Amino acid sequence: MGPLLNVVDVEATCWDGPVPPGQTNEIIEIGLCVVDLDAGERVAKHRVLVRPQRSKVSAFCTELTGLTQEEVDAGLRFAEACALLGREHQAGSRPWASWGDYDRKQFERQCGGGVRYPFGRSHTNAKAVFTEAHGLRRRPGMAQALRHAGLPLEGRHHSGADDAWNIGALVLEVLARGAWPGR
Numbered sequence: 001m002g003p004l005l006n007v008v009d010v011e012a013t014c015w016d017g018p019v020p021p022g023q024t025n026e027i028i029e030i031g032l033c034v035v036d037l038d039a040g041e042r043v044a045k046h047r048v049l050v051r052p053q054r055s056k057v058s059a060f061c062t063e064l065t066g067l068t069q070e071e072v073d074a075g076l077r078f079a080e081a082c083a084l085l086g087r088e089h090q091a092g093s094r095p096w097a098s099w100g101d102y103d104r105k106q107f108e109r110q111c112g113g114g115v116r117y118p119f120g121r122s123h124t125n126a127k128a129v130f131t132e133a134h135g136l137r138r139r140p141g142m143a144q145a146l147r148h149a150g151l152p153l154e155g156r157h158h159s160g161a162d163d164a165w166n167i168g169a170l171v172l173e174v175l176a177r178g179a180w181p182g183r
Contacts, residue, residue, distance in 0.1 A: 001036055001038075001039070001043070002036050002037055002038020002039055003036075003037045003038060003095075004034055004035065004036055004037070004043070004090075004094055005034070005035040005037055005094065005095050005096065005097060005171065006032055006033075006034060006035075006089055006090075006091060006094050006095070006096040006097070006119075007032065007033040007034075007035055007096070007097050007098070007126070007164050007167050007168045007171060008030065008031065008032055008096055008097070008098050008103055008164060009030075009031040009032075009098060009099065009103060009160045009161075009163040009164040009167060010027045010029065010030050010031070010102075010103045010106055010107075010160055011027070011028055011029040011031075011065045011067065011158060011159070011160045012025045012026055012027050012028060012106060013025055013026050013028055013052055013055040013056070013057060013058070013061055014058065014060060014061045014064060014065075015058045015060055015061070016058070016060035020055075022054070023054060023055035023056065024054050024055055025055070025106070026050075026052040026053065026054060026055050026078070026110065027050050027052075027078060027081075027106060027107070027110060028049065028050050028051075028052055028057065028061075028065070028067055028072045028075070029047065029048070029049055029050065029065065029067060029072075029075075029159070029160035029161070030047070030048040030050060030081055030085070030160055031045075031046070031047055031159065031160025031161035031162065031163055031164035031165070032044075032045070032046040032047075032048070032085070032089060032161070032164055033045050033046075033161075033164040033165045033167065033168035034046075034089070034168075035168050035171055035172065037175065037180070037183060040172055040175060040176065041172070042165060042168040042169065042172070045161055045164070045165050046089070046161065047159075047160060047161035048075070048076060048081050048084060048085070049067070049071060049072050049074065049075030049076065050072065050075045050076055050077070050078055050081045051072055051073055051074075051075045051076065051077055051078075052072060053077070053078070056069055057069040057072055064158050065158045065159065065160075066156055066158070066159060078110055078115060079115045079116075082107075082111070082115055082116060082117070082118040083116070083118070085118040085119075086116075086118050091118040091119050091120070092118060092119065092120050093120055094120070095120070095122035095123075095124065096119055096120070096122065096123055096124070097123065097124040097125070097126045097167070097171060098123070098125070098126065098167070099125075099126050099127045099141075099142050099145075099163070099167050099170075100125060100126075100127045100128075100139070101125055104119075104123050107119065124180075124181055126167055126170060126171055126174070127139050127140070127142075127145070129174055129179065129180065129181060130145050130149075130170055130173075130174055132179070133174045133177050133179035134148065134149075136148075142157075142163060142166060142167060142170070143157055145170055146166060146169070146170065149170060149173045151166075151169050151170070151173065153166060154166055154169070
């Protein structure tokens with residue numbers, strides 16, 4: 001197996017309108033796709049459910065992500081999920097990518113409360129790389145990028161694990177063009 005890249009996509013608590021008083025956006029699912037950059041293939045797909053501490057899963061959020069409060073209540077605490085990423089997925093030493101900067105910034109925000117940040121410094125904004133590789137003027141959403149690249153959307157959109165898997169396919173498409181950074 002060649003060098004591996006962790007592709008991460010998170011789902012967070014969300015509302016149809018303003019954030020309710022006393023609540024905040026919190027990660028409730030971490031999706032991870034492992035990409036073998038030499039073999040040019042996705043080699044693993046993982047899903048970690050995370051129990052929010054200061055917010056509840058709204059009906060809007062359940063409709064969007066498919067996740068219910070009961071499901072995430074059975075998940076790991078955020079600190080445990082971060083430790084798992086390091087222990088089982090070498091998140092601290094393996095480069096990682098996400099579609100845009102939301103996922104990275106959400107981890108940074110939530111780790112600001114004393115939780116050890118699970119990732120190393122090598123993060124790639126796959127949306128920016130895809131946009132440049134395709135000569136686009138605007139950065140597309142993931143589903144739009146899949147259509148542009150002629151790739152199918154696999155699974156459920158707004159499922160962290162499925163979105164990470166689909167972003168992994170976009171990474172491979174850019175890699176095949178010879179446009180992935182450092183390759």
